[in-house]
Amino acid sequence: MNLPNASLPTLTTDVVPFAIRGERLEVLLARQTTGWGLPGGPVGVDEDLDVAARRQLAEQTGLPEVYLEQLYTFGRPNRDPARRMVAVAYFALIPIASGSVGAPVAGDAVRWAAADGLPPLILDHGEIVAVARRRLAAKLLYSTIALQLMPERFTLSELQAVHEIILGEPLDKRNFRKRVLTLECIEATGELARHSGRRPAQLYRAQHPGQVELIR
Amino acid sequence: MNLPNASLPTLTTDVVPFAIRGERLEVLLARQTTGWGLPGGPVGVDEDLDVAARRQLAEQTGLPEVYLEQLYTFGRPNRDPARRMVAVAYFALIPIASGSVGAPVAGDAVRWAAADGLPPLILDHGEIVAVARRRLAAKLLYSTIALQLMPERFTLSELQAVHEIILGEPLDKRNFRKRVLTLECIEATGELARHSGRRPAQLYRAQHPGQVELIR
DNA sequence: TGTAATAGTGTTAAAATGACACTAATATAA
DNA sequence: TTATATTAGTGTCATTTTAACACTATTACA
Known part of the structure; x- marks a missing residue:
């Protein structure tokens, strides 16, 4: 045909x-x-x-x-x-x-x-x-997809900023950290991010890079 | 070309x-x-x-x-x-x-x-x-899509059965009714479904037939 | 009139969510 | 060296949501 x-x-x-x-x-x-x-x-x-x-x-x-x-x-x-x-x-x-x-x-x-x-x-x-x-x-809101926008190492504040930018609204810092840490999708590396003129932050990395997991 | x-x-x-x-x-x-x-x-x-x-x-x-x-x-x-x-x-x-x-x-x-x-x-x-x-x-779990599988009039028990069949697990009758009624996506018609040999049930209808609304 | 069958209805404990404010650590400038 | 600016990091409590749970009501039919 x-x-x-x-x-x-x-x-x-x-x-x-x-x-x-x-x-x-x-x-x-x-x-x-x-x-x-x-x-x-x-x-x-x-x-x-x-x-x-x-x-x-x-x-x-x-x-x-x-x-x-x-x-x-x-x-x-x-x-x-x-x-x-x-x-x-x-x-x-x-x-x-x-x-x-x-x-x-x-x-x-x-x-x-x-x-x-x-x-x-x-x-x-x-x-x-x-x-x-x-x-x-x-x-x-229901997956770990934001991690795909992060570089290999990142701070919790940076991850929160990514969420805030995409959602278009501010998030509570403590609640955000609590939630993302209990998900166990990222882990601390032990290294510190050294910025200029402020307290250094813990660096984290994705536990399963490239994978997107559904949550809730 | x-x-x-x-x-x-x-x-x-x-x-x-x-x-x-x-x-x-x-x-x-x-x-x-x-x-x-x-x-x-x-x-x-x-x-x-x-x-x-x-x-x-x-x-x-x-x-x-x-x-x-x-x-x-x-x-x-x-x-x-x-x-x-x-x-x-x-x-x-x-x-x-x-x-x-x-x-x-x-x-x-x-x-x-x-x-x-x-x-x-x-x-x-x-x-x-x-x-x-x-x-x-x-x-x-996050929309009123199940209503699209229902006929014009249906009972709450029938709607619950549809959910149970698709999800593959039993749902609590009282919790199900509470949730679906507070969503205000269906309304009672006042009519009764007359089956054989048991108490008749209220008939409901979709408030916005053909539309699927996101919930939560 | 009794029985079988499904309809219909509230409460309570547990879990999740959301609001909220202070101390800690560093770089830099005075 | 000290003060300041800046961001990191941390816990509690009230509210809301969720999930578990059992009995009475209404009908058809035997």
């Missing part, structure tokens, strides 16, 4: 790459032919969807192995006016040391943008980012 | 139609060319994914308007040995009056099967059903 080409939508993957940079949730955008959008593109023949998403993220942004999760598939017929496109959307979480801005992004083909206050994006990429943000915030 | 056909995966939607029949969670299967599987098939040119899923469910099973939710997109390269197929999976919830078996299904092209103890299904449809079951059970 060989259907005519017109009856087959083009299948793409698009990735929402999130990171906490500075004190904000940011998204890494890639310049596409018609404007700024999410890293992504056509799925290869015989290429797994996850593999395609990871490949496109790597090719277009240079980002190495990161946490990746399928989000939703967007297939409204006219989401691309030029031709039928169906996008399997993913989100990625990129660990960045707090105070750092992460690895420099290559050239002017990519740029970081605050998740609040994105520039106009191509197609329905703005909507995809919005769905991804909601999902990320929801998962904070 | 016209890419060669081989580079475009065939896109399908597949639907897991759930219902509570008798005392079990069941799935409505459709006979496909190579064996029993989920209702589904190719997405039409310029057809929305949700529309395609609903159309295929209606065409292959005769089921009318039901609750439908996108589940996950399955795209492992060799999930179909014959050709590259990517399936956007949905699940559907079909309300059936308890004690009834629902509308008769047409001919021998469809059959109900218990979600435990499905026959061997084509491709990865068994896996799709497994993912859908997990999602359904999870959503019971």
Whole structure:
């Protein structure tokens, strides 16, 4: 059986790459032919969807192995006016040391943008980012997913800040520490973070890096 | 631009139609060319994914308007040995009056099967059903999705039984009633269900039929 | 009229949550 | 060297939520 080409939508993957940079949730955008959008593109023949998403993220942004999760598939017929496109959307979480801005992004083909206050994006990429943000915030409440945004070693204050930024509300320091420590998903390293002009903090690390556990 | 056909995966939607029949969670299967599987098939040119899923469910099973939710997109390269197929999976919830078996299904092209103890299904449809079951059970705990499995009027005992069947564990009657009534998602109709040989029960109805609300 | 069957109803102990304020340790500047 | 600024770190208690638990009410039918 060989259907005519017109009856087959083009299948793409698009990735929402999130990171906490500075004190904000940011998204890494890639310049596409018609404007700024999410890293992504056509799925290869015989290429797994996850593999395609990871490949496109790597090719277009240079980002190495990161946490990746399928989000939703967007297939409204006219989401691309030029031709039928169906996008399997993913989100990625990129660990960045707090105070750092992460690895420099290559050239002017990519740029970081605050998740609040994105520039106009191509197609329905703005909507995809919005769905991804909601999902990320929801998962904070019942999983250890925030650890995927942390560097290898981090302080409890930094972890709390990540939660606060994504949830958009302040959290109680003592309650936060109590909860996260009883979860036993992180462990103290014994090392201290030495900042400037203040008491040094214990450094922690994830007990199961790369894994996201459901809690409650 | 016209890419060669081989580079475009065939896109399908597949639907897991759930219902509570008798005392079990069941799935409505459709006979496909190579064996029993989920209702589904190719997405039409310029057809929305949700529309395609609903159309295929209606065409292959005769089921009318039901609750439908996108589940996950399955795209492992060799999930179909014959050709590259990517399936956007949905699940559907079909309300059936308890004690009834629902509308008769047409001919021998469809059959109900218990979600435990499905026959061997084509491709990865068994896996799709497994993912859908997990999602359904999870959503019971934080949404009013179970109402989509209930007929227009139902008793609290029937609603509790639906929860117990899907969760696979007994629930406390008084705690269940307390919780569901304080949610204010259902209301008493004033009518009574008259069974045989026992006290009649109040009939309730959903306050917002068709809508699923998040709770907690 | 008695029996079988399901409907319907509150209380209490335990656990989880959420609010709340002070001391400790360091770097730096005076 | 000492004072100050800055963040780290720590516990209690009231409130709310959850979970366990058993009896009476109403009907159909024998």
